[in-house]
Amino acid sequence: MxxxxxxxxxxxxxxxxxxxxxxxxxxxxxxxxxxxxxxxxxxxxxxxxxxxxxxxxxxxxxxxxxxxxxxxxxxxxxxxxxxxxxxxxxxxxxxxxxxxxxxxxxxxxxxxxxxxxxxxxxxxxxxxxxxxxxxxxxxxxxxxxxxxxxxxxxKCRFNVHEIDFLGLIIRPGHVAMDPVKLFTGFTNFYRKFIRNYSAIVKPLYDLTKKRTPFEWTATCEAAFQTLKRRFQLELVLRMPDPKKLFIIETDTSKWASGGVLWQLGLDGELHPCGYISHAFDATKQNYEIYDRELFAIVQALETWRHYLMEGPHLARWSLVLSLFNLRLVHVPGREMVQSDVLSRRDDHIAGEDNDNEDVVLLPARLFINVVDVELQDKLKDRLGSDDFHKMTLETLMTTGLLPIKSALSDWEINDSLIQYKGQIYVPGDVVLQREIVRTIHKGQLFGHPGQFGMVDLVQRDYWWPGMVKFIKSFMDGCATCQQMKINMHPTRTGIQLIEGTLNVTLFQIITMDLVTDLPLSDGFNTIMVMVDHSSSKEAIFIPCTKKLDATQVAELLLRNVYKRYGLPDKIISDRDPRFAAMVFQETTRLLGIKHAMSTAYHPQSDGESERVN
CATH class of the missing domain: 3.30.70.270 (Reverse transcriptase/Diguanylate cyclase domain)
Structure with missing residues (x-):
């Protein structure tokens, strides 16, 4: 043994x-x-x-x-x-x-x-x-x-922002290939990084089949060189973020299918989160092109289903739905009266105590929608001057049918108002149309509805030509809606907080500013303020004159900070000409100090000094 x-x-x-x-x-x-x-x-x-x-x-x-x-x-x-x-x-x-x-x-x-x-x-x-x-x-x-x-x-590495782990290079939000790896033996391991891997490598894999003579053809050489070029590109994959939208791209050829999982990055560009590739066997190669394309889609969905399924309940629901031969069709709520009413029953509203709900003792016929009555009165006043209303009203009263297409026979008269499929016709009076939309828009207890919600609410009772376009224009001019609407195309970025640094020493990061035009004292009328930004918040006040130049600023910095605390790593200041001068910029560069100037017209960028001032 x-x-x-x-x-x-x-x-x-x-x-x-x-x-x-x-x-x-x-x-x-x-x-x-x-x-x-x-x-x-x-x-x-x-x-x-x-x-x-x-x-x-x-x-x-x-x-x-x-x-x-x-x-x-x-x-x-x-x-x-x-x-x-x-x-x-x-x-x-x-x-x-x-x-x-x-x-x-x-x-x-x-x-x-x-x-x-x-x-x-x-x-x-x-x-x-x-x-x-x-x-x-x-x-x-x-x-x-x-x-x-x-x-x-x-072989250990500590506290780094980029590390090689299991043959991959890991850094915040990214994973890439290790360039040190040899070509032979690792191509299959890195297939996740290579788009259309199976199609590229197929000529090389064919050489490994049994009873196949090893013949290095021009096709094999092209595949080999293509793989080398792909590895040299050092393709980088983004870490998938389940909170963001995923985009899948698929394609197929005669011999293989491939797919890419994309996500939108902070730079507004699409970045790959993964690649898949599948070589077709002899049976799949005989599929029609639409079958191969569909196979590529199904393969991508199955491979990345753990990213695409938002929760276990969706998986359970999809399994239940798969048992039925059904087709889902969208129908507007106004055309689904019975189910719409059942879904809005008062006793189903969460959070209400049904045992103590208010009971209305007066009959419903005593309650009148005052707003609707007022609007109808205004409508009757404005309809007198509308030519279309006059013509249609006369025609309906005499012949009962409009002198237009017979398909528009759903018109009727109701108390001198013309209705089309139950909707009241509104004349081409912009003031009246705006008042109708404004009354409905601001009269909702749940707040201002959006554009599509408003169209649905208005067309339940009213109709006029170009109504949808008019409502959209009104919504774009509603101040309340525009204030509450999320700006999807900001013109500028918000102010970013200057993060502190761990284990920072005294005056390692400082802010500088000048307080000028002070009353003259001992020949000085200006104070240079230097504040420890990230540690003690200690401030140094240096008397000087307003005629101070960039060279003298550098001398004061060395004399009052360097001698006590050493050279700082970073200086934050406003855009004063003395700080922006070439002499001061060159001095900080030679000393290895990073100089960051505040944004123009935004003193908040140098808030530490401004507060001390």
Whole structure:
């Protein structure tokens, strides 16, 4: 039962790795089905992370002890005799699953809290802020210390904003290919990053089929060069944001189908979140073009359904709807009287106490819609001068049919008012039309309805030619609606808060301003104000004159800040000519100081100095 033992060379010259051939043992071993994490699922959890730390565990599988009494199963033979290992070795079939289960158990609470990823001996800590990240790193290191687990320091990286993890380059909001990887053996792993991967690589895969002679044709060379160019592009995928709209693009050819998952970025451009590609077998290659196109759509929806399904209830509803052969048709609410009334029953309104609701004792016929009556009186007054109303009224009273198309026979007279399908005809009086729309628009208890809601409300009782266009024009001029409407095309961005910096020292970031035209005192009429922006808020007041130039400003900065606190990293000031002068700009550049000037006519940008002034 003992397994063979030998050495293999490591990458480092002069180093050997002891290896056991456990193939016979693995053939008789019951496989451990504990799953390894899916790399793409791990990457999706890093959407909001901005800072990372990667830890690499020392000795890997050797950290797991073999159960007492089972060591003989992994025995191996050497020229010095038989040896039984006390810890788990590489080569055992269940080593990966066992080690993954071990790591998941050790760090299960950190994984559940959503800031730790574990893939075998690789551990990734991710956070949204540096302070939060330091706390999490200390907790994880303490846990490893308690479990007697040690790290390879030269493979660890701490507190970085870009890191290589599982063959990918991770940075805030992005995931990209690792340019160090070799071409051979990793193209399939990176198919997520390559658009139309299956179609491109098909000539190369055909060479690997059984009973196929290896013949490197011009098509193979073109596919090989295309793949190399695609990898050199270093394509970057965006982290999918489930709160934003997804856009799917699909296409198909004779041999394969492909798809792209897009999302709109902050720059207003579409960015890819993923690529899929599927090579057609002989059966699918015989599909009609519309079948192949539909297959590409279905494949994309199934692949990214975990992004596209907004919630479990939608999944359940879609399953129920799939049991019926139905067609959904939209019908306006005014044409669905019965169901519209049932959906608005007073006793179904949430939050009302039906046991104590008010009871109206007077009959409904005593209540009159005063607004409608007033509008109808005004309508009757204005209809006298409307030629169309006169002609139509005379025709209906004499012949009962309009002298126009017979399809418009739904007109009738009601108390000297003309109605078309129950809607009162309004003459072409702009003042009257505006009053009708304004009365309905402002008379709603639930607030000002939108454009489509207003059209629905008005056309329940009134009609005139061009009514929809008139209502839209009225809505565009409603001050209340325009104030409450979200501006989808802002002309300028809002003021952005200047974030503080963690672990900042005194006067590492300062703000500067000049208070001029003060009463003369000891020959000075101006004060230069320097404020510690991000730490103590301490202020330095330096007397000077209004004739101060850019060179003297730089001298005061060095004399009053540098001598006490050292050179600052950043200076925030307004656009005073002395601060904007080339001399001051060149001085800050040579000293390695970042100079940020406030936005013109917006002193809020330098609020720290303005408040002190």
């Amino acid at each position: 003992a397994s063979p033992f030998f050495f293999v060379g490591k990458k480092k010259k002069g180093k050997l790795r002891p290896t056991q051939d456990y193939r016979r043992l693995n053939h008789r071993t019951v496989k451990n089905a504990y799953p390894l994490p899916l790399i793409l699922d791990l990457i999706d959890k890093l959407k909001d992370a901005t800072i990372f730390s990667k830890l690499d565990l020392r000795n890997g599988y050797n950290n797991v002890q073999i159960k007492d009494g089972d060591q003989w199963k992994a025995a191996f033979k050497t020229n010095w005799g038989l040896f039984e290992p006390t810890v788990m070795f590489f080569g055992l079939m269940n080593s990966p699953a066992t080690f993954q289960a071990f790591m998941d158990d050790v760090l299960q609470d950190f994984i559940a809290e959503g800031w730790c990823l574990v893939y075998m001996d690789d551990i990734l800590i991710y956070s949204e802020s540096e302070e939060q990240h330091q706390t999490r790193t200390r907790r994880l290191l303490q846990r490893l210390k308690e479990q007697d687990l040690y790290l390879k320091l030269h």
